[in-house]
């Protein structure tokens with residue numbers, strides 16, 4: 252290897268963090284900010300944080316199947332470019348009525364190939380289930396899109412006990428899970444990027 256060759260072990264990957272709840276007063280922003288700080292300490296990644304409230308995608312009305320990538324609307328083209336640029340994803344999501352949030356599913360459904368052959372981690376939060384039912388409910392969708400979930404996931408039950416003044420400060424178990432998940436994601440991201448692009 253010459254000094255100009257990229258070292259694949261230390262090559263950075265683009266990690267998109269998606270904050271999946273958009274309602275006023277949401278806890279998702281606090282959890283998302285905390286996870287962003289954890290991920291920023293991980294040398295494998297450069298981050299792109301997508302707050303779906305800010306992205307403000309309307310309900311998907313594109314006339315063509317996303318797999319054709321014949322997008323007609325500017326917001327779809329911009330979303331497509333942003334997701335294409337990512338090597339890996341983390342969805343920060345609660346469960347609503349035992350399932351995923353509508354804005355998250357809408358954002359996913361806009362695109363197809365842009366998600367394919369890339370790894371995904373979960374940060375879920377909620378009551379007794381810690382948001383795990385949203386994660387499990389998404390699995391068939393991930394399969395359809397060839398989006399590959401890594402384990403461990405970060406699942407936080409009764410998460411409001413860790414929030415004070417909008418700052419989420421979880422316990423050691425959750426912090427360890429986040430670090431383990433980021434390590435698994437970095438490894439998977441290298442594998443999938445090599446398979447997609449040969450580098």
Ligand SMILES: Cc1cc2nc3c(=O)[nH]c(=O)nc-3n(C[C@H](O)[C@H](O)[C@H](O)COP(=O)(O)O)c2cc1C
Pocket residue numbers: 272273274276277278279280345346347348349350376377378379380381382
């Ligand atoms: C429409 C709706 C449905 C909910 N359903 C569940 C549920 O099925 N399981 C659960 O643990 N919490 C549920 N909750 C409580 C959420 O865990 C809690 O409100 C959490 O703060 C939601 O995330 P957000 O604040 O980022 O929107 C629900 C909340 C809302 C608003």
